[in-house]
Amino acid sequence: xxxxxxxxxxxxxxxxxxxxxxxxxxxxxxxxxxxxxxxxxxxxxxxxxxxxxxxxxxxxxxxxxxxxxxxxxxxxxxxxxxxxxxxxxxxxxxxxxxxxxxxxxxxxxxxxxxxxxxxxxxxxxxxxxxx
Amino acid sequence: xxxxxxxxxxxxxxxxxxxxxxxxxxxxxxxxxxxxxxxxxxxxxxxxxxxxxxxxxxxxxxxxxxxxxxxxxxxxxxxxxxxxxxxxxxxxxxxxxxxxxxxxxxxxxxxxxxxxxxxxxxxxxxxxxxxxxxxxxxxxxxxxxxxxxxxxxxxxxxxxxxxxxxxxxxxxxxxxxxxxxxxxxxxxxxxxxxxxxxxxxxxxxxxxxxxxxxxxxxxxxxxxxxxxxxxxxxxxxxxxxxxxxxxxxxxxxxxxxxxxxxxxxxxxxxxxxxxxxxxxxxxxxxxxxxxxxxxxxxxxxxxxxxxxxxxxxxxxxxxxxxxxxxxxxxxxxxxxxxxxxxxxxxxxxxxxxxxxxxxxxxxxxxxxxxxxxxxxxxxxxxxxxxxxxxxxxxxxxxxxxxxxxxxxxxxxxxxxxxxxxxxxxxxxxxxxxxxxxxxxxxxxxxxxxxxxxxxxxxxxxxxxxxxxxxxxxxxxxxxxxxxxxxxxxxxxxxxxxxxxxxxxxxxxxxxxxxxxxxxxxxxxxxxxxxxxxxxxxxxxxxxxxxxxxxxxxxxxxxxxxxxxxxxxxxxxxxxxxxxxxxxxxxxxxxxxxxxxxxxxxxxxxxxxxxxxxxxxxxxxxxxxxxxxxxxxxxxxxxxxxxxxxxxxxxxxxxxxxxxxxxxxxxxxxxxxxxxxxxxxxxxxxxxxxxxxxxxxxxxxxxxxxxxxxxxxxxxxxxxxxxxxxxxxxxxxxxxxxxxxxxxxxxxxxxxxxxxxxxxxxxxxxxxxxxxxxxxxxxx
Numbered sequence: 001x002x003x004x005x006x007x008x009x010x011x012x013x014x015x016x017x018x019x020x021x022x023x024x025x026x027x028x029x030x031x032x033x034x035x036x037x038x039x040x041x042x043x044x045x046x047x048x049x050x051x052x053x054x055x056x057x058x059x060x061x062x063x064x065x066x067x068x069x070x071x072x073x074x075x076x077x078x079x080x081x082x083x084x085x086x087x088x089x090x091x092x093x094x095x096x097x098x099x100x101x102x103x104x105x106x107x108x109x110x111x112x113x114x115x116x117x118x119x120x121x122x123x124x125x126x127x128x129x130x131x
Numbered sequence: 132x133x134x135x136x137x138x139x140x141x142x143x144x145x146x147x148x149x150x151x152x153x154x155x156x157x158x159x160x161x162x163x164x165x166x167x168x169x170x171x172x173x174x175x176x177x178x179x180x181x182x183x184x185x186x187x188x189x190x191x192x193x194x195x196x197x198x199x200x201x202x203x204x205x206x207x208x209x210x211x212x213x214x215x216x217x218x219x220x221x222x223x224x225x226x227x228x229x230x231x232x233x234x235x236x237x238x239x240x241x242x243x244x245x246x247x248x249x250x251x252x253x254x255x256x257x258x259x260x261x262x263x264x265x266x267x268x269x270x271x272x273x274x275x276x277x278x279x280x281x282x283x284x285x286x287x288x289x290x291x292x293x294x295x296x297x298x299x300x301x302x303x304x305x306x307x308x309x310x311x312x313x314x315x316x317x318x319x320x321x322x323x324x325x326x327x328x329x330x331x332x333x334x335x336x337x338x339x340x341x342x343x344x345x346x347x348x349x350x351x352x353x354x355x356x357x358x359x360x361x362x363x364x365x366x367x368x369x370x371x372x373x374x375x376x377x378x379x380x381x382x383x384x385x386x387x388x389x390x391x392x393x394x395x396x397x398x399x400x401x402x403x404x405x406x407x408x409x410x411x412x413x414x415x416x417x418x419x420x421x422x423x424x425x426x427x428x429x430x431x432x433x434x435x436x437x438x439x440x441x442x443x444x445x446x447x448x449x450x451x452x453x454x455x456x457x458x459x460x461x462x463x464x465x466x467x468x469x470x471x472x473x474x475x476x477x478x479x480x481x482x483x484x485x486x487x488x489x490x491x492x493x494x495x496x497x498x499x500x501x502x503x504x505x506x507x508x509x510x511x512x513x514x515x516x517x518x519x520x521x522x523x524x525x526x527x528x529x530x531x532x533x534x535x536x537x538x539x540x541x542x543x544x545x546x547x548x549x550x551x552x553x554x555x556x557x558x559x560x561x562x563x564x565x566x567x568x569x570x571x572x573x574x575x576x577x578x579x580x581x582x583x584x585x586x587x588x589x590x591x592x593x594x595x596x597x598x599x600x601x602x603x604x605x606x607x608x609x610x611x612x613x614x615x616x617x618x619x620x621x622x623x624x625x626x627x628x629x630x631x632x633x634x635x636x637x638x639x640x641x642x643x644x645x646x647x648x649x650x651x652x653x654x655x656x657x658x659x660x661x662x663x664x665x666x667x668x669x670x671x672x673x674x675x676x677x678x679x680x681x682x683x684x685x686x687x688x689x690x691x692x693x694x695x696x697x698x699x700x701x702x703x704x705x706x707x708x709x710x711x712x713x714x715x716x717x718x719x720x721x722x723x724x725x726x727x728x729x730x731x732x733x734x735x736x737x738x739x740x741x742x743x744x745x746x747x748x749x750x751x752x753x754x755x756x757x758x759x760x761x762x763x764x765x766x767x768x769x770x771x772x773x774x775x776x777x778x779x780x781x782x783x784x785x786x787x788x789x790x791x792x793x794x795x796x797x798x799x800x801x802x803x804x805x806x807x808x809x810x811x812x813x814x815x816x817x818x819x820x821x822x823x824x825x826x827x828x829x830x831x832x833x834x835x836x837x838x839x840x841x842x843x844x845x846x847x848x849x850x851x852x853x854x855x856x857x858x859x860x861x862x863x864x865x866x867x868x869x870x871x872x873x874x875x876x877x878x879x880x881x882x883x884x885x886x887x888x889x890x891x892x893x894x895x896x897x898x899x900x901x902x903x904x905x906x907x908x909x910x
Contacts, residue, residue: 012691019698058683088679088684095744109690109726112697121598 002028002123003045007049007067008085009035009059016110017054022117037064040070043077052123053082054106057097065100072101081122085110086131094131107131137436144428149421155415160410167409168378172366175380175395178328182321182336182393183384189320190290190386193227197294197308207305211242218242218244229282229289231309236304238265246313261291261309267388268293268307276387279314279346286355288314288346290389302831317347318354325349334397335371341383341390349374362392365657368610371396394475438466442473453521454481462678490635497639498526514654518550521647526552529640531631534599535559535623537566537574538651544568546578546621555600572596574621577609580616583637584609601625608632610641612648614831619648671740678736685729692722731863738870745789745874753783753824757815760797767805767812773831775801783817783824786897792871799868800828800891808832811891822897823877827891835883843881844869874897 057064081103202838230245267275292310298305325336338347371377377396448456460470511517526534537546548564589595604625696718811831872879876899883889
């Protein structure tokens with residue numbers, strides 16, 4: 001079972017992830033942060049540590065980029081894929097995301113049917129940009 | 132040779148002077164010669180006449196005595212002795228007879244008396260010739276004579292003359308005298324005459340008989356030799372007895388029946404001696420005259436031609452550029468005047484040229500300075516840099532004491548100081564110096580008149596208002612800076628020297644000010660451009676930000692709408708009935724539609740603003756993409772009798788492109804085909820052609836009317852037959868698809884027949900040179 005950390009301030013979006021969980025029983029288990037306050041602290045407190053981190057970019061107080069940096073700062077997460085979830089499809093942002101070092105990006109609205117497959121592939125090491 | 136004046140004139144003069152002279156002289160000479168010759172002949176003829184007369188007289192004179200015998204004495208009446216005595220007396224008296232024979236009328240000898248005495252009758256007395264004469268006299272009863280013969284005894288020439296005596300009573304010959312006339316008498320005569328007439332040694336006078344045998348000549352040996360002279364037919368030049376060519380005149384006469392020819396000759400050379408002398412004299416005189424004439428001609432020609440030559444060569448020299456050439460003709464005549472005028476002209480010319488050269492030099496220098504300032508100034512686009520640089524540069528390059536640049540502000544009709552040279556300039560700028568358009572002073576006036584205003588001596592001009600900061604100014608020029616009709620400002624130039632701004636100078640400076648105006652305008656335009664560009668960029672950024680946030684805001688709720696409804700339809704929260712399913716499907720589809728719309732709008736906006744980016748991967752297999760697109764499309768066709776047929780080759784060459792966008796292309800085309808086909812098929816074929824992959828999508832749908840062909844790829848236009856029916860299109864699908872195909876350097880087109888179907892063609896190059904960001908990761 002995949003341990004997933006999802007930072008998302010939009011309740012509906014969080015709901016969608018839960019839907020995906022129910023669609024794919026035993027596939028994943030998600031820890032939700034509804035904002036990015038005390039991100040680092042909360043991240044480190046997670047046990048077990050997540051296998052994959054999903055970050056909504058436009059959260060506060062820390063943005064997805066900032067959170068990414070924090071994850072990077074901790075060697076125990078060096079192999080953990082960090083995926084950006086974003087409703088924005090502007091080139092500039094996508095570029096920034098790629099450049100920032102995310103292991104992938106999934107665009108909102110999510111494709112709930114394909115999600116599990118995509119996530120598996122990402123966990124297996126593929127870089128997927130499905131924005 | 133004849134194009135030189137000197138030669139022509141000389142020739143003319145020679146022709147005029149010399150040739151007539153020569154002609155006259157020649158004619159005269161010839162005439163004189165001829166005259167002299169004629170005279171000579173005349174003289175000679177005279178002589179012959181005289182000679183003839185003399186000879187005749189001599190002979191006749193001699194004979195008279197004998198003839199008189201008959202008349203005076205009745206000779207035959209006398210006794211023989213008396214006759215003899217008479218004859219002897221006559222012979223002794225005259226000495227001109229060799230002998231005289233008296234013959235009877237029948238020719239027999241009566242008696243004979245010779246010079247040597249009467250006894251000396253010889254047998255020789257009855258020579259045949261004498262006989263012949265006697266016979267002739269008897270026959271003709273007239274005096275007759277023989278030719279001249281040389282007496283055998285004495286060797287002297289004699290002439291036998293037969294004289295008949297007639298009987299007075301019956302006229303018959305009573306007796307006959309045969310007289311041997313001693314021709315020596317004639318000799319003496321000849322000698323006398325010759326001596327008389329001789330002008331020189333070369334004069335000859337002699338007598339010949341009919342045949343030319345010389346019978347009397349001063350040189351008796353010639354006669355005694357019996358020399359023969361070739362008698363000429365006419366008077367002319369023949370050799371004389373000494374063989375010298377002589378003017379020869381002959382005269383024939385006869386004494387009795389004896390013919391004589393008088394020959395008078397004058398040696399040609401002798402005769403011509405005079406003539407020759409005359410000719411020589413004439414020739415010498417002529418020559419002297421010629422030389423004199425020649426000299427005169429030369430002198431005259433020289434007089435005339437030389438000045439002309441001088442002028443000509445001076446003109447040549449000047450033509451070649453030697454302007455210091457002058458002509459020194461001193462004469463007071465027209466040539467002298469001409470040379471004076473010429474010199475004057477040359478001086479003027481030299482002066483003018485020098486003047487001109489000087490001016491050209493100055494203007495060239497000024498223009499090059501102006502050009503240089505212009506070049507430097509037009510390079511600067513920042514107006515804040517441009518104007519100060521300009522002021523200082525102009526000041527230094529033109530040697531001015533001060534330069535100010537005023538820019539015109541049309542909003543308050545003022546000329547505001549924008550830049551000024553030097554320290555003074557800084558002070559002026561701080562004071563924000565400005566002029567109203569209607570103010571007094573050069574600067575506003577130049578602006579009003581749109582013409583340069585110049586004061587070359589400020590002390591003289593009432594218009595000048597001294598600037599306390601610039602007390603040394605002596606001349607000032609205000610030049611308007613204009614572009615066409617528009618006034619940009621005024622350039623104010625000041626100098627410490629009076630009279631600095633000459634007309635020529637001002638013209639150059641005006642050119643400069645035009646250049647400056649252009650430079651200022653360029654700078655201003657550039658500034659405007661920058662501002663506009665900044666604004667555009669800002670607007671763009673705003674737009675992008677707007678779109679970004681809009682897309683974000685719109686999509687986030689759609690996450691819930693689409694996925695919740697999908698989730699519910701899956702029945703996971705609980706079973707749902709048919710109606711619920713239908714409604715939930717509607718929600719999902721609407722949501723999807725909205726999402727599509729948002730995506731399309733965003734895509735279109737990216738495409739329009741040129742910020743569409745392809746994330747290029749290599750080695751894409753189009754068959755995968757097409758299969759995926761088919762998968763997405765098939766659900767749309769479930770409730771329609773439309774079959775999707777795939778005719779793909781086993782392998783297609785791999786190409787480079789943006790996977791997502793390629794999928795989008797085919798999704799669009801397939802969904803379009805699906806939308807507009809209610810029955811039949813959608814057949815997808817792909818093949819390789821040249822360096823391209825060509826995909827054909829053929830449907831049996833509604834087709835596109837010809838009048839709608841242009842609308843297919845235009846945003847937001849849908850064909851009549853289209854949107855009404857399906858209501859799903861955004862109107863952006865095809866335009867976006869086209870752009871995407873073109874972004875892959877491909878082509879898209881279609882063929883259609885109304886109510887039969889449409890076939891879309893997409894051609895993608897296998898090795899496109901895609902300018903796009905290549906993702907470093909592969910999917």
